[in-house]
Amino acid sequence: MEGTFKKGRLIGLLLLLLLAFLLDISIGSIKIPLGEVFRILFSFRSDNTTWQFIVEKIRIPKACTAVLAGCGLSVSGLQMQTLFRNPLADPSVLGVTAGANLGVATIMLAGGGTATLFAIKELGFSGSWLITGASCTGAAGIMLLVLILSGRLNSNVMMLIIGIMIGSITLSAVSVWQYLSAPELVKDYLLWTFGSLGGVTGSQLLILSLVVVTGLVIAFISSKMLDALLLGENYARSMGLTTKRARVIIICSTSLLAGGITAFCGPIGFIGIAVPHIARSLCNTSSHRILIPACCLAGSVLMLLCDVAAQLPGFQTVLPINIITALIGAPLVIWIILHKNNLRAFG
Amino acid sequence: MSSDLTLLETRDLQTGYLSGSRKTVITAGPLGLEIQAGQLICLLGPNGAGKSTLLRTLAGLQPSLKGSVEIEGESTKRLTPAQLAKKVSLVLTDRIASSNLTVYSLVALGRYPYSSWLGILNEADKAAIQWAISMAGIESLVHRKVHTLSDGESQKVMLARALSQDTPILMLDEPTAHLDLPSRIQLMRLLHRLARQTRKGILLSTHELDLALQVAGEVWLLQSGGQLYRGAPEDLVLNGVFEAAFVKEGIVYDKAAGAFIIHSGNTIPITLSGEGAAAFWTQRALQRQGFVVNMQGESSYSVHVSEAYGSISWRLEGGGQTQIYDSIGALLKVLRFREK
Numbered sequence: 001m002e003g004t005f006k007k008g009r010l011i012g013l014l015l016l017l018l019l020a021f022l023l024d025i026s027i028g029s030i031k032i033p034l035g036e037v038f039r040i041l042f043s044f045r046s047d048n049t050t051w052q053f054i055v056e057k058i059r060i061p062k063a064c065t066a067v068l069a070g071c072g073l074s075v076s077g078l079q080m081q082t083l084f085r086n087p088l089a090d091p092s093v094l095g096v097t098a099g100a101n102l103g104v105a106t107i108m109l110a111g112g113g114t115a116t117l118f119a120i121k122e123l124g125f126s127g128s129w130l131i132t133g134a135s136c137t138g139a140a141g142i143m144l145l146v147l148i149l150s151g152r153l154n155s156n157v158m159m160l161i162i163g164i165m166i167g168s169i170t171l172s173a174v175s176v177w178q179y180l181s182a183p184e185l186v187k188d189y190l191l192w193t194f195g196s197l198g199g200v201t202g203s204q205l206l207i208l209s210l211v212v213v214t215g216l217v218i219a220f221i222s223s224k225m226l227d228a229l230l231l232g233e234n235y236a237r238s239m240g241l242t243t244k245r246a247r248v249i250i251i252c253s254t255s256l257l258a259g260g261i262t263a264f265c266g267p268i269g270f271i272g273i274a275v276p277h278i279a280r281s282l283c284n285t286s287s288h289r290i291l292i293p294a295c296c297l298a299g300s301v302l303m304l305l306c307d308v309a310a311q312l313p314g315f316q317t318v319l320p321i322n323i324i325t326a327l328i329g330a331p332l333v334i335w336i337i338l339h340k341n342n343l344r345a346f347g
Numbered sequence: 348m349s350s351d352l353t354l355l356e357t358r359d360l361q362t363g364y365l366s367g368s369r370k371t372v373i374t375a376g377p378l379g380l381e382i383q384a385g386q387l388i389c390l391l392g393p394n395g396a397g398k399s400t401l402l403r404t405l406a407g408l409q410p411s412l413k414g415s416v417e418i419e420g421e422s423t424k425r426l427t428p429a430q431l432a433k434k435v436s437l438v439l440t441d442r443i444a445s446s447n448l449t450v451y452s453l454v455a456l457g458r459y460p461y462s463s464w465l466g467i468l469n470e471a472d473k474a475a476i477q478w479a480i481s482m483a484g485i486e487s488l489v490h491r492k493v494h495t496l497s498d499g500e501s502q503k504v505m506l507a508r509a510l511s512q513d514t515p516i517l518m519l520d521e522p523t524a525h526l527d528l529p530s531r532i533q534l535m536r537l538l539h540r541l542a543r544q545t546r547k548g549i550l551l552s553t554h555e556l557d558l559a560l561q562v563a564g565e566v567w568l569l570q571s572g573g574q575l576y577r578g579a580p581e582d583l584v585l586n587g588v589f590e591a592a593f594v595k596e597g598i599v600y601d602k603a604a605g606a607f608i609i610h611s612g613n614t615i616p617i618t619l620s621g622e623g624a625a626a627f628w629t630q631r632a633l634q635r636q637g638f639v640v641n642m643q644g645e646s647s648y649s650v651h652v653s654e655a656y657g658s659i660s661w662r663l664e665g666g667g668q669t670q671i672y673d674s675i676g677a678l679l680k681v682l683r684f685r686e687k
Contacts, residue, residue, distance in 0.1 A: 224462070224464060239457070240427075285452075286445055286448040289467075
């Protein structure tokens with residue numbers, strides 16, 4: 001009976017996801033009626049070729065990116081909260097997002113700035129690929145460092161502290177760089193840190209989805225380990241879990257998810273903290289076999305709604321996604337705390 | 348030495364931990380220990396003697412510094428964590444802080460070593476969980492959330508989780524800490540019954556000396572220096588090991604009374620006569636007041652306890668006066684005054 005109830009909520013979330021997806025495609029600087037969106041989606045044809053172009057080339061990739069980012073960030077947030085038994089943990093605690101920041105800062109603020117950028121562009125790279133590549137490299141570098149350290153350490157608490165320290169070092173390196181750079185370059189970098197779901201199209205979207213799906217599959221495989229870790233490392237080990245191996249698997253998955261998404265969309269905050277709490281209170285369970293899909297659904301819905309809100313209906317401007325996620329995410333978490341009262345003892 | 352019933356055996360075991368970079372701190376050893384099927388063993392010792400370290404080493408959570416631990420004939424070093432989890436289950440002092448976890452899910456986690464890669468439970472798993480729940484007597488708690496449990500309930504739930512892990516050996520690290528007296532007695536009684544009925548070897552560390560002496564088939568007394576005395580609790584009391592162990596800690600253990608002497612250094616003699624519970628409790632009150640209580644002979648003061656028609660009276664003689672009191676409290680009040 002309890003099972004069907006949970007399934008009911010998951011199906012409800014799935015319907016909500018479809019609705020949010022359509023809404024996200026329909027709303028923008030040019031509003032496209034929902035009926036037309038349907039027609040373009042299912043018959044790939046429209047009388048209005050401009051609308052068709054917008055939907056196919058801009059809105060669908062953007063909505064897909066939102067779904068991928070929503071899934072990935074929420075699931076890696078859930079993993080971090082369970083691994084570190086800390087309700088405030090999110091994908092950034094391991095310093096992977098800071099690594100992506102460093103990569104991007106390196107490219108954008110590099111000495112001579114635009115000149116180097118121009119030179120590299122001449123070699124046949126497009127600007128966005130370059131930034132993505134740099135950001136991936138940065139994230140992967142930090143991820144390797146964290147993985148090597150995690151194999152040596154005996155406790156997850158130490159891992160948490162070291163992850164946060166690595167993140168701080170990396171970010172302060174970026175700050176030093178910013179301080180010493182020309183204001184125009186800093187502005188470019190700052191714009192990147194606002195995050196954007198828009199720039200990911202074509203082959204980039206393909207790569208992002210490959211990375212995110214791989215990360216999610218690993219996360220789902222690790223769900224039994226995460227369940228055991230709910231009781232803490234000692235109990236987990238007494239039940240037969242090899243804690244170091246589990247930690248490496250979980251960190252691998254989180255790094256792929258958080259690193260990949262930050263590389264393509266910029267740092268997107270708050271989804272990683274907020275959605276796991278939403279999923280827990282919706283499903284009322286601690287089983288990661290259910291929480292991981294629930295996080296995917298809730299994360300996608302929230303991300304799509306944030307993107308809709310970012311369009312500011314009635315205005316031509318689009319607000320950066322990073323601002324909206326905190327604006328919507330923070331009140332949601334506060335509401336959950338006040339109404340559900342189940343963050344008191346975390347899990 | 349070992350028989351079919353020996354579940355765990357150690358050879359020249361030395362326990363301890365790495366402190367700092369490579370310095371080893373030896374807490375106990377070398378030890379030759381044994382756990383038999385159906386045996387309830389209490390591990391006693393002062394704080395910091397290394398009880399938890401020994402327990403963790405025996406359970407394979409922590410490597411030994413020297414020597415070996417063999418469980419059912421196999422060295423724990425050669426067992427994988429998954430194999431070990433089918434041999435030893437644990438109840439630790441770690442707190443579970445997880446809001447959405449129900450008691451049932453927590454007990455079900457004990458099936459971790461047996462369930463599929465996704466953690467899906469089959470009928471055998473469910474039967475084991477049900478058995479563990481009824482053994483621990485927590486049927487009424489199964490739908491509760493773990494964080495709403497009291498300390499006593501929580502300890503029983505953790506015991507049920509360990510039982511559902513279905514291992515020949517069960518180890519508990521200070522399971523009676525934070526519990527009130529009835530819960531402590533209930534838990535000890537339950538463990539005693541479990542050892543008999545399920546033929547599990549149960550090892551628990553505790554500070555509950557009185558309870559341990561009553562339920563344990565064997566006591567391991569670990570001292571701060573790392574020596575360990577083992578034997579039937581009564582033997583350890585009679586051959587003076589207990590007394591010697593506690594003298595080291597500056598506490599006197601009265602072999603005859605089976606209790607610790609808290610009030611030492613009494614000087615004023617008093618004679619007590621009377622029988623039964625009333626005399627026993629009067630003696631305790633007088634000792635607390637600073638008197639050396641003699642049951643025979645003459646002292647400057649004497650108290651006679653008598654019981655008639657369901658009421659008790661105390662007659663105090665001394666200093667040329669005789670008075671009768673109707674409660675120990677009234678008697679002590681006068682004695683306090685006379686002392687000065």
